[in-house]
Amino acid sequence: MAICQSTAFSRKMPQPSFITKSISAPLFLAASTGHRHRAIKFLPKRQSHTIVRSAVSRSSGIESSGLVSEDTTNLLDTVKVFNLEGNGIPISDLWKDRKAVVAFARHFGCVLCRKRADYLAAKKDIMDASGVALVLIGPGSVDQAKTFFEQTKFKGEVYADPNHSSYEALKFVSGVLTTFTPKAGLKIIQSYMEGYRQDWKLSSEKDTVSRGGWYQGGIIVAGPGKTNISYIHKVSANRLKPDSVILESLHSLLKSTSSSSSTSSKPLTLSDLSLSSACREVTDLSLLSVQSAIESLILSLTHSILSGRGFSFNVPSRAATNQLYVPELDRIVLKDKNTLRPFANNSSVRKSTITAKILSLIHQLCLRSIHVTKRDLFYTDVKLFQDQTQSDAVLDDVSCMLGCTRSSLNVIAAEKGVVVGRLIFSDNGDMIDCTKMGMGGKAIPPNIDRVGDMQSDALFILLVEKDAAYIRLAEDRFYNRFPCIIVTAKGQPDVATRLFLRKMKMELKLPVLALVDSDPYGLKILSVYGCGSKNMSYDSANLTTPDIKWLGIRPSDLDKYKIPEQCRLPMTEQDIKTGKDLLEEDFVKKNPGWVEELSLMVKTKQKAEIQALSSFGFQYLSEVYLPLKLQQQDWL
Known part of the structure; x- marks a missing residue:
């Protein structure tokens, strides 16, 4: 087969101390990840791993984690890969006596993998000088590995994993829907315009199509030492499941909430x-x-x-x-x-x-x-x-x-809060159906004592901090896709909204999930609903709603969902002080998850509003982010 002419080698070489594209670039990962390349500075051996790891951890569209589990390292110790001579080698021997960056190809015929391999070949000397070995493993036969090596002139070591054992041990994502996406298609077109070609013969091999062709691959940083796998980088498994699956998890949440409400004894009071x-x-x-x-x-x-x-x-x-x-x-x-x-x-x-x-x-x-x-x-x-x-x-x-x-x-107080969704109630004798209130919803009555006869088939209550997010969810009829009641006080919670939320929670026995900004004030607003405000602590028994779960936006979400840097805001000195003050509050200390998230916020000195999700599309909040959160039951 003719070898295609690559344009990668014609690019200007960078200064020796830098590689302008991260070696974590979905090296052999699906193009659908939308990765943004970052510079890696290769230093002497004792420092090179730290730099590689820091670059990988901030990549876009990729799920990163720290140490792999002991079970995974033990399982890898039983895995064999094969060199181009057909000799089986325990995979952990590849990093037993050295530091290595091990890339796992999607499959040997992949056009995108060839482009990445071609580019890395030009950087091999720099990596050697830094004491970092470059290894590529592909899911396929030794013959496929040989063909890949001959076609690409890859300068690193190439191994075949015909049984896909290493991919299974490292739990790399696999699936047709993960592989074929609009972004992947665009990147393939770009690669073809640059002169790269898919090897359809390798791609059409029976074993490749049935198994290896759908793996997304990944990258690990390992060694020296068999069990010293200090970093793993792979395509996120954050794929939306059918709504029916997500609804099942919501039914489970509702059942557990209703069960705890019915079996719990009389609520504690101060006198107790x-x-x-x-x-x-x-x-x-x-x-x-x-x-x-x-x-x-x-x-x-x-x-x-x-x-x-x-x-x-x-x-x-x-x-x-x-x-x-x-x-x-x-x-x-x-x-x-x-x-x-x-x-x-x-x-x-x-x-x-x-x-x-x-x-x-x-x-x-x-x-x-x-x-x-x-x-x-x-x-x-x-x-x-x-x-x-x-x-x-x-x-x-x-x-x-x-x-x-x-x-x-x-x-x-004047009307401020609004509610929309799967709720019917009476307001001074008039029946209100909140599914028929349009995009604006129904204003929460200031006289809560006149509200009664609450009925709902909702699975949860979604408490939203901002009016903008509320409007997005209301217009998209999010409450019909995932039966819920959406309520907001448009910022700082007023008394009527707090009373109304508590009334819904206590009468309908629904779980409450909160969506607030990722900043100290979002958490303060959440705490006012849940624990009460110091200004009105004398009436906290009537104004607080117990067991509100923090759904988002959480500080850890900024990296998990790859919020672009331009959509993140630097925290002011007052923000940081407020965050540190919150960490000293007893109601925050009681929840380890809150402490962890707030500590991360103060450490990174970054905040973001709910609207930062709009950088991925105006309906990303309702179409992707919230469904994923509900699917993963990712709340605190």
């Missing part, structure tokens, strides 16, 4: 625990009870004034030092420490006046049995409140003082 510190919690009160509590408080203040002692409010402290994380409850609670807010004091006179004003306004709401927004409350006396954050803060103080939830005060 013997804590070293006394803690405070509030409960839902009727309007009549709130009115009575306000009147009793005002009456006691009146007695204090008439007795000549003046008056002051005894307000529960909501300072950070008065918060306590309770592992048994997995939420933050408020310790029972109070501070005085006297009227006859320059530093607190204004705040005590605002407190009295808020109490008066809430008393009016109780008498009229109406709701108002926090903004309405602020505009009753703008000059006194000056800023809505001040009236909002005192509103929370009043809830603590009266021992009731903020919802009991009939003061609500």
Whole structure:
């Protein structure tokens, strides 16, 4: 067979210390990996492995791992490959007394493998000078290996693995769908334009077609020492399975969640625990009870004034030092420490006046049995409140003082959160079907006490941080492909969304999976839903949703899914500080997976938003990323 003329040798040689294309380039891997070549600097023998390994680990489209298992090394010790003379050699002898980069070809007739082999042949002298041996193994016969060697003039060592034993031991990916992809087709066309040709005779050999032709191959860095396989690099097995398979795993998740909910005893409360510190919690009160509590408080203040002692409010402290994380409850609670807010004091006179004003306004709401927004409350006396954050803060103080939830005060926030998907519920008597709410979904009612009759055939609840991701999933009708309820608060969680999420979780007994940005603030948002916020720790029993699972985007996903560098953002000093502060929080320390992910984020100093996935296509989130996550049950 004629030997094709290669264009690889005509390329300008680089400086001796560099190879401009990584030896990990899907050397003999499917072109569908979309690999981005990276430079490898070959140093003396003691350093060359480190450089090779660092380059391989950041390759795009490839799954990398550290040490292979002991079972794999033991299995490889039984594998034999054959040299061009037909002599069988234990494969581990190839790196027993030296350091070697061992490439595994897809098959000896592969046009892409020939291109890679041709290129490496030009770099063999550099590798020899660095003490790194280059070895190629192919799934086929010795005759096929000889033909490959003669056609390519490959300067490294070539061995045949007719039984494909090494490929099976290293668990290399195999399959028709893995081999034939649009990207692979484009790379094959490019290779043909450069003068490379497929050897169809070798490719059509019966044994090659039936087995070896579908292997994707890979690369290992090994030696010296038989068991010293320090790195393995191969095509990821992250292939989407049929939806029916993914749905089975979701049914299993739902079953385990429902089972744990039905078999668990009565939920723990603060009163069930013997804590070293006394803690405070509030409960839902009727309007009549709130009115009575306000009147009793005002009456006691009146007695204090008439007795000549003046008056002051005894307000529960909501300072950070008065918060306590309770592992048994997995939420933050408020310790029972109070501070005085006297009227006859320059530093607190204004705040005590605002407190009295808020109490008066809430008393009016109780008498009229109406709701108002926090903004309405602020505009009753703008000059006194000056800023809505001040009236909002005192509103929370009043809830603590009266021992009731903020919802009991009939003061609500403007609608913020939205829900879409497999959910039907009643809103003040009107039945709402969230599958018929269009792309925008249904706004979460601010009065959660008027929500009832929840019905759903969903398998899980998907909690989404960002509105943009929510819109993508809603437009793609993700909830029909994988039955779910999608909910978002469009950023920082508001009280209504937190209450609504908890209500769905407790009544429907569905697992909750969270999709947030890969940054410290995404994790903080997730923790607010799950463990509560320090600002409203007094009401954490009503606002927190237990056992929320962190689905993504996680820091480890940036490399696992090969998020492009241009889509990753450098963390600011404030980001890093926030991340380190989170690592000191007890609710983070309790979850080793969270600690590992957050530590990785702080170490790499990189963050990414959910929208970074759009670099692979606008529908990558709904079509690939989330289905893969669900398929692999990859949540924490």
